Amino acid sequence: MSNDMQLDLLADLSVTEPDLDAVLHQVQQWVEVGWLRALDRALVQFLLDMQPHAEPLVLLAAALTSHQLGHGHVCLDLAETLHNPDASLSLPPEGQQAGHDVRLPSELLRTVTAARWAEVLSASSLVARPGADQQNRPLILQDSRLYLRRYWNYERQVSSALRERLATRMSLPDNLPAQLDALFAGSRQHPDWQKLACALAARGAFSIITGGPGTGKTTTVVRLLALLQGPAVEAGQPLRIHLAAPTGKAAARLTESIGGQIGSLQIDPAVRDQIPREVTTLHRLLGSLPDTRRFRHHAGNPLALDVLVVDEASMIDLEMMACLLDALPPRARLILLGDKDQLASVEAGAVLGDLCRDAEAGRYSEETRRWLEQASGQSIAGSGLEPGDDRHHRLAQQTVMLRHSHRFGADSGIGQLARAVNRADPAAARQILSDQRYGDIRQYSLSGERDPAWASLLLGSDGLPGYASYLQQLQEQRPSPQQSAEDPVWEDWARQVLQAFDRFQVLCALRRGPWGVEGLNQHIAGLLHRRGLLPEPSGWYEGRPVLVTRNDYSLGLMNGDIGIALRIREPALQPGEQERLMLRVAFPRNDGSRGVRFVLPSRLTEVETVFAMTVHKSQGSEFAHALLVLPDSRSPLLTKELVYTAITRASAHFSLGETRSGIFEAAVSQPVRRISGLALDWAGP
Numbered sequence: 311m312s313n314d315m316q317l318d319l320l321a322d323l324s325v326t327e328p329d330l331d332a333v334l335h336q337v338q339q340w341v342e343v344g345w346l347r348a349l350d351r352a353l354v355q356f357l358l359d360m361q362p363h364a365e366p367l368v369l370l371a372a373a374l375t376s377h378q379l380g381h382g383h384v385c386l387d388l389a390e391t392l393h394n395p396d397a398s399l400s401l402p403p404e405g406q407q408a409g410h411d412v413r414l415p416s417e418l419l420r421t422v423t424a425a426r427w428a429e430v431l432s433a434s435s436l437v438a439r440p441g442a443d444q445q446n447r448p449l450i451l452q453d454s455r456l457y458l459r460r461y462w463n464y465e466r467q468v469s470s471a472l473r474e475r476l477a478t479r480m481s482l483p484d485n486l487p488a489q490l491d492a493l494f495a496g497s498r499q500h501p502d503w504q505k506l507a508c509a510l511a512a513r514g515a516f517s518i519i520t521g522g523p524g525t526g527k528t529t530t531v532v533r534l535l536a537l538l539q540g541p542a543v544e545a546g547q548p549l550r551i552h553l554a555a556p557t558g559k560a561a562a563r564l565t566e567s568i569g570g571q572i573g574s575l576q577i578d579p580a581v582r583d584q585i586p587r588e589v590t591t592l593h594r595l596l597g598s599l600p601d602t603r604r605f606r607h608h609a610g611n612p613l614a615l616d617v618l619v620v621d622e623a624s625m626i627d628l629e630m631m632a633c634l635l636d637a638l639p640p641r642a643r644l645i646l647l648g649d650k651d652q653l654a655s656v657e658a659g660a661v662l663g664d665l666c667r668d669a670e671a672g673r674y675s676e677e678t679r680r681w682l683e684q685a686s687g688q689s690i691a692g693s694g695l696e697p698g699d700d701r702h703h704r705l706a707q708q709t710v711m712l713r714h715s716h717r718f719g720a721d722s723g724i725g726q727l728a729r730a731v732n733r734a735d736p737a738a739a740r741q742i743l744s745d746q747r748y749g750d751i752r753q754y755s756l757s758g759e760r761d762p763a764w765a766s767l768l769l770g771s772d773g774l775p776g777y778a779s780y781l782q783q784l785q786e787q788r789p790s791p792q793q794s795a796e797d798p799v800w801e802d803w804a805r806q807v808l809q810a811f812d813r814f815q816v817l818c819a820l821r822r823g824p825w826g827v828e829g830l831n832q833h834i835a836g837l838l839h840r841r842g843l844l845p846e847p848s849g850w851y852e853g854r855p856v857l858v859t860r861n862d863y864s865l866g867l868m869n870g871d872i873g874i875a876l877r878i879r880e881p882a883l884q885p886g887e888q889e890r891l892m893l894r895v896a897f898p899r900n901d902g903s904r905g906v907r908f909v910l911p912s913r914l915t916e917v918e919t920v921f922a923m924t925v926h927k928s929q930g931s932e933f934a935h936a937l938l939v940l941p942d943s944r945s946p947l948l949t950k951e952l953v954y955t956a957i958t959r960a961s962a963h964f965s966l967g968e969t970r971s972g973i974f975e976a977a978v979s980q981p982v983r984r985i986s987g988l989a990l991d992w993a994g995p
C-alpha cells in the first residue's frame with residue numbers, strides 16, 4: 311500500500327465508526343490471536359442471529375462485555391473503557407505484545423464517544439433499560455454500564471436480598487450484655503472489636519466481620535455461635551448451624567482452627583456439643599448439579615439451617631453470592647467472615663470488597679452506636695470512626711472490622727509489611743523489608759534462573775523451609791516395599807509428605823514467561839531433578855505435586871486441592887495376584903479426618919504441576935514459608951491486593967524475590983480495579 315493510500319485510510323478511520331465488517335473481522339482476529347475467547351465471539355453470533363441488522367457498536371460492546379467478565383468485571387463501563395481502552399480491557403493480554411497486524415481496541419474505538427455509544431445501545435432492540443418491560447433483551451444498559459442480562463440479574467438479586475436481610479431484626483438473648491461480658495472476659499482491647507462484632511452479628515439476619523490475618527475472626531464467630539446456641543439448647547431446640555468456605559482448602563483450614571477454638575471455650579458442654587466443627591464447601595452445601603450452573607438448593611428448596619457462617623468470603627463471586635442468598639431461608643442468620651483487602655475471586659465480581667466500602671470508617675449511625683455501647687458496655691467514641699447514618703450507610707450498620715492482629719504484632723515483619731502494602735506505601739514497605747530487625751521477612755534480588763541464591767532459596771536454606779525437605783521426607787520415611795497394601799504406614803507416609811510440602815510455596819503473579827507459573831514450574835522441576843531429588847523433570851513422576859484446577863465430584867476433588875504422586879503398594883485386584891508398587895496421587899481428605907485418598911494419575915485430567923502457584927490460586931491457603939517471585943516487567947495484574955494476599959499467606963516467613971528493581975514499588979502503588987454496580991448500590995452519598 312502506498313503512503314498516500316495509508317494516509318487516506320487513516321484519515322478515514324479518524325472520522326468513521328467501525329462498520330459491521332470491521333467489527334466482525336476484528337472480533338474474529340482477536341479470537342485467533344488469543345485476545346478474546348471463542349465464547350465472546352459466540353455471543354456476537356448469537357446476537358446477530360437474533361437481530362441480523364444489529365448495530366456494529368452494539369456487537370462490539372457485547373463482545374467486550376463478555377471479555378470483561380473473563381477478567382472479573384461484572385459489566386463494561388463505557389466511559390471508563392473509552393478513557394483508556396487498551397488498559398481497561400487488558401489488551402494485549404498478559405505475556406503478549408501489540409503486533410503490527412493486530413489492531414488495538416484504542417484504534418478501533420478512536421472515533422467513538424461515550425454519549426454516542428450509549429445512544430446506539432439505547433436504540434438497539436437487543437438492549438433493555440432497567441425497569442422497562444423488555445425481558446427478552448439479552449443486554450442491559452444502566453447508566454454507563456452494559457451488562458449481560460444474567461449478571462445484571464445477579465446484582466439485583468444480591469442487592470434486594472441484602473436489603474431484606476438488613477431490615478430483619480432477630481431475637482436476642484435476654485441478658486446480652488452479661489453474656490457478652492462472660493464470653494469476652496479478660497479482653498485487653500479497648501474497644502474490643504471482637505465483642506462489638508459478636509453483638510452486631512447476633513442482632514441481624516446478615517452481618518460481615520472483616521479483618522486481616524489473625525485479627526480473631528474465627529475466635530469471634532465461635533463465641534457468637536455459643537451466644538446464639540445457649541438459649542436454643544436450653545429451650546430444647548438447638549439451632550441448625552452450618553459452616554462453609556468457597557474452596558476445599560479454605561474449608562479444611564477453618565475445620566482445623568475452629569476445632570481448636572471450640573475445645574478451649576469455657577461453656578456448658580451441652581452447648582459446645584451443638585457447635586459444628588465440620589466445614590463444607592459452598593458448592594457442596596448448595597448441592598451442585600452436574601453439567602449445569604444450578605444448585606439443588608434455591609428459593610423453592612431452601613437450605614435447612616438457622617445460621618450459616620461463610621469464611622474466606624473475599625473469594626465469593628457475584629454468581630455464587632446470588633445463589634447463596636437465594637437458597638437461604640429468610641429468617642436464617644448469614645455471617646460472612648473475610649479479609650476485604652485480599653484479591654477478589656477469579657470469577658466476576660468483588661462482592662466482599664464492594665460490600666465493605668465503609669468498613670474502615672465504621673459509619674455507624676447514632677442509633678447503632680448507642681446500641682453497641684449499651685450491649686458491649688464499651689465506648690467507641692475516640693476510636694477514630696467516621697459518623698454515618700442508616701439511610702446512606704445501611705450495610706455499615708451490620709459490619710465490623712477487626713483491627714488488632716493477635717498473630718502479627720508490632721514486632722512481626724509480616725504484619726508490618728502487610729499493613730504498609732495495604733496502605734499503598736511502597737517506601738515504607740521497602741524500609742520494612744530492609745530492616746534487619748525483622749527475622750520473619752527477607753528480600754532477594756534474583757539475577758536470573760542460574761542465580762545460586764535462587765537455587766538455595768528453592769531448596770531451603772538459612773533455616774527456611776524449601777522444596778528439598780518434602781522430597782527428603784519422601785525418600786527417608788518411605789515404607790519398606792514389603793509392607794502390605796493394607797498397612798496404615800502407606801497412608802501415614804503420604805500424610806507426612808503432604809504436610810511437609812505444605813510448609814513452603816512459591817507464589818507468582820503471572821501464568822506466562824520465565825517468572826510465571828509455567829516457566830517457574832519447569833525450572834523448579836528441572837532444578838530438583840538435577841539435584842537428584844526428582845526421578846524425572848516432566849510427565850508423571852514420583853514427588854510431582856499437582857493442583858486440581860476444576861471441581862470433580864466423581865473423584866471428590868475440589869478446585870484448589872493439592873496432591874502428590876507417590877509410589878505406593880496397591881492391593882491385588884484378583885485372588886492370587888501379587889500386590890504391586892504403583893504411582894498414585896495422594897490427596898488430603900480435607901474433612902478434618904486427617905485421612906488421605908489415593909487417585910490414579912490417569913483419572914486426573916484437570917491438574918497442573920504446583921511448584922509455583924498464582925497468588926489468586928493460593929487464596930484460602932497458608933504456608934509456613936511463602937516466597938513471592940515478581941516478574942521482570944510491569945503488568946496490570948501486579949497490584950497491591952496481589953502483593954498483600956501473597957504476604958498474608960505466610961504464617962512464619964515471607965520472602966520476596968525480585969528479578970528487576972522497581973516492579974515491587976509499581977505493584978504496591980497500583981490498586982485493583984473491578985467494575986461492578988454493587989459497590990455503587992451500597993456507596994454512601
Ligand SMILES: Nc1ncnc2c1ncn2[C@@H]1O[C@H](COP(=O)(O)OP(=O)(O)OP(=O)(O)O)[C@@H](O)[C@H]1O
Nearest residue numbers: 504521522523524525526527528529530567716717
Ligand atoms: N482476643 C484475643 N486475645 C488473645 N488471643 C486471641 C484473641 N483473638 C484471637 N486470638 C488468637 O489469635 C490467633 C488468630 O485468631 P483467629 O484464628 O481467630 O484469627 P482469624 O482472623 O480467624 O485468622 P485467619 O483468618 O488469618 O486464619 C489465634 O491463635 C487466637 O487464639
